[in-house]
Amino acid sequence: MSSARLSRRALLGAAGAAATTAALPAFPPLLTQAAAADAQTSLSKLVDMRFGMFNHFNLGTFTNEEWAAPNQNPTLFAPTAVDCAQWAAAAAAAKMSYGILTTKHHDGFALWPSAYGTQNVAHSSYRHDVVKAYCDAFRAKGLRVGLYYSIWDRTFGVEAWESRHQVSGLEITDAVQPGDMTFILGQITELLTNYGTIDLFVTDGYAWQMGQQALSYQRIREHVKSLQPDIVMIDHGALSVPFLGDAIYFEEPLGVTAPTGNTYAATQGQTISNGWFWHPSTPTESLMSKDAILSHLADLEPKYTSFILNCPPNRDGRLDTNIVNRLAEVGAAWNPDTSRPPLPPQMPRAEHPVTPVSAYATGFHTGEGPLNAIDGLSDRGYETCWSTWGLSSALPHSITIDLGGVWSNVSTLEYLPKQWNRNDTTDGDITSYTISTSTDGTNFTQVATGSWSSGRATKVAEWPARNVGFVRIRADSATGGYANISGVRIGGRTARPTLVSATLPGNSTPYRLVNRNSGKVADVERGGTANGTNVLQWPWLNAVNQKWTFTNTGDGYCEINGVAGGKLLEVAGLSRDDGGNVGIWSDAAAPQQQWAVTPIGDGYYFLINRYSGLCLAVDEGSTADGANIEQQPYTSLARQQWQIMPV
Numbered sequence: 001m002s003s004a005r006l007s008r009r010a011l012l013g014a015a016g017a018a019a020t021t022a023a024l025p026a027f028p029p030l031l032t033q034a035a036a037a038d039a040q041t042s043l044s045k046l047v048d049m050r051f052g053m054f055n056h057f058n059l060g061t062f063t064n065e066e067w068a069a070p071n072q073n074p075t076l077f078a079p080t081a082v083d084c085a086q087w088a089a090a091a092a093a094a095k096m097s098y099g100i101l102t103t104k105h106h107d108g109f110a111l112w113p114s115a116y117g118t119q120n121v122a123h124s125s126y127r128h129d130v131v132k133a134y135c136d137a138f139r140a141k142g143l144r145v146g147l148y149y150s151i152w153d154r155t156f157g158v159e160a161w162e163s164r165h166q167v168s169g170l171e172i173t174d175a176v177q178p179g180d181m182t183f184i185l186g187q188i189t190e191l192l193t194n195y196g197t198i199d200l201f202v203t204d205g206y207a208w209q210m211g212q213q214a215l216s217y218q219r220i221r222e223h224v225k226s227l228q229p230d231i232v233m234i235d236h237g238a239l240s241v242p243f244l245g246d247a248i249y250f251e252e253p254l255g256v257t258a259p260t261g262n263t264y265a266a267t268q269g270q271t272i273s274n275g276w277f278w279h280p281s282t283p284t285e286s287l288m289s290k291d292a293i294l295s296h297l298a299d300l301e302p303k304y305t306s307f308i309l310n311c312p313p314n315r316d317g318r319l320d321t322n323i324v325n326r327l328a329e330v331g332a333a334w335n336p337d338t339s340r341p342p343l344p345p346q347m348p349r350a351e352h353p354v355t356p357v358s359a360y361a362t363g364f365h366t367g368e369g370p371l372n373a374i375d376g377l378s379d380r381g382y383e384t385c386w387s388t389w390g391l392s393s394a395l396p397h398s399i400t401i402d403l404g405g406v407w408s409n410v411s412t413l414e415y416l417p418k419q420w421n422r423n424d425t426t427d428g429d430i431t432s433y434t435i436s437t438s439t440d441g442t443n444f445t446q447v448a449t450g451s452w453s454s455g456r457a458t459k460v461a462e463w464p465a466r467n468v469g470f471v472r473i474r475a476d477s478a479t480g481g482y483a484n485i486s487g488v489r490i491g492g493r494t495a496r497p498t499l500v501s502a503t504l505p506g507n508s509t510p511y512r513l514v515n516r517n518s519g520k521v522a523d524v525e526r527g528g529t530a531n532g533t534n535v536l537q538w539p540w541l542n543a544v545n546q547k548w549t550f551t552n553t554g555d556g557y558c559e560i561n562g563v564a565g566g567k568l569l570e571v572a573g574l575s576r577d578d579g580g581n582v583g584i585w586s587d588a589a590a591p592q593q594q595w596a597v598t599p600i601g602d603g604y605y606f607l608i609n610r611y612s613g614l615c616l617a618v619d620e621g622s623t624a625d626g627a628n629i630e631q632q633p634y635t636s637l638a639r640q641q642w643q644i645m646p647v
Helices: 008-015 038-048 058-061 084-093 132-141 178-193 217-227 290-303 320-331
Strands: 006-007 051-055 098-104 144-150 164-167 170-173 200-204 232-235 248-251 266-271 305-310 352-354 358-361 398-415 428-438 445-450 459-478 488-494 500-503 513-514 521-525 536-537 548-552 558-562 568-571 582-585 595-599 607-608 615-618 628-630 641-645
Touching: 038 232, 038 305, 051 084, 051 266, 084 098, 084 132, 084 320, 084 628, 098 132, 132 144, 132 217, 178 217, 200 217, 200 595, 232 248, 266 290, 290 305, 290 320, 352 398, 358 595, 358 607, 398 428, 398 595, 398 615, 445 459, 459 488, 521 641, 536 582, 558 595, 582 628, 607 641
Parallel strands: 006 170, 051 098, 051 305, 098 144, 144 200, 200 232, 248 266, 266 305
Antiparallel strands: 164 170, 352 488, 358 398, 398 459, 398 488, 398 500, 428 445, 428 459, 513 521, 513 641, 521 536, 548 558, 558 568, 568 582, 595 607, 607 615, 615 628
């Protein structure tokens, strides 16, 4: 049969597999965060550890894959006798201070008996808790313990950006769904409550696969910190400056290394053998030389960068002899430099950020719109940015960021310049700025102005804490005469913001959605109530199928409910395409049914879909009755703007 594209929701419904999510253990509410050591203390502890062991040991060890394929039989994981004590002894012999274990890689197989799914050791050929054995063995040698956890999970389907699978001839497009967050936070709870104090928690597959509109990194971060307040979080994002995590991870095999003069708390990862996982050639490889390892340690120590050397265990569950011998050689020749000055004071951070829901700008280069500044995608191969490069109008230009409601205690903005610029220049780096805030999206008050030096380093601006719903940063000057913003982080530095009010009331008041260009309203075709019924524009008739209510989701978005039938406005087929159709569907608490509602200051709004990042619009700007309503990239066109008028 020919391949057909189908949403995961439709496939699960057709197969009766929705019980997969329903069977997940109940997830506890967010815990109250305990008092933590100050960030400077925690980061100083990290850099003083200096040298650690990364252990990539998982399903890929047995399938000869760097990224094991998803949905493989868990019985393929079949070590004969995992010997974590041998790993720890080799780390201690090298004078390492800690280890980091890949508890779950991108394929989703877990090295502990997780209650979430069957891709774990409890269903493997080796039914032992490897995470427990690892923690016990490394602590017995006086070593600290770190855990690596891939948020991106290709078996469970925690993925985005048009990832596709073939299942029974059907092409599946996944969306991150509410059950996915239950799954992630549930597994993290297991890791951070069952194994004692964990010093490092390393996440992967977030900043270069999904981004914060698809999956709330801040929700994950808050939960991790609530469970282990002093833990240091690191995200594998291939940046040379801190942004999401507490410290930087330089991934050397990608060509990202600690620069000369670095004073950010950091780690740098490299593998001793040809690959992160064990391969049949590993026992006979020449490996990274002793001198090369010593050279790395000498180079990174004054850069306040801890060297993480990956040492992959073999299919027996032991380190090969050549790796053990090489580590012993290193330990015999290296001692930490105790005369190194303490870690310099780290820059102030928005320790309690608010995840933005939308953004618009006075201008932008095609394909580099304002939503790119808030999407959280930051990696050498996946970086996005808002850019005014190539515009005929010179600076100043501004970008306005919608926080999805009014939040208290907002005081800090971090600006991430583009990390991987055209021709590796610093053009586009904002050098002077003005920041204004608003509670209604119309009336703005200047709160900060100043200058920044050019370069890739994160820039910070602060002002007295206040209630904020919208933040506008105006680039008054920039290198090269145009502005780039790869990422912004906005929030509170010492106090956690709380939601004061939402953009629209979450009650039963019915509204009509009136298109600015046509003057016509969003209308459910022929008054239909069936899932998948199309939404068109039509003259206002005061009909029930032209009335909508707004329900706040609690995190800055709205569900838009059709009064006729109670179905929700959504992007059909999980489309991220320009022109993707808009229809109605039963409530699934899903991102394709959630919309950021952003005022533009003159009585109109634009509505951005949480899943696709595209806006509600009338096809081709038509003024005809029955013209289709779809999604498009927001470009400030009248056909993309709506009045939200009480009926």
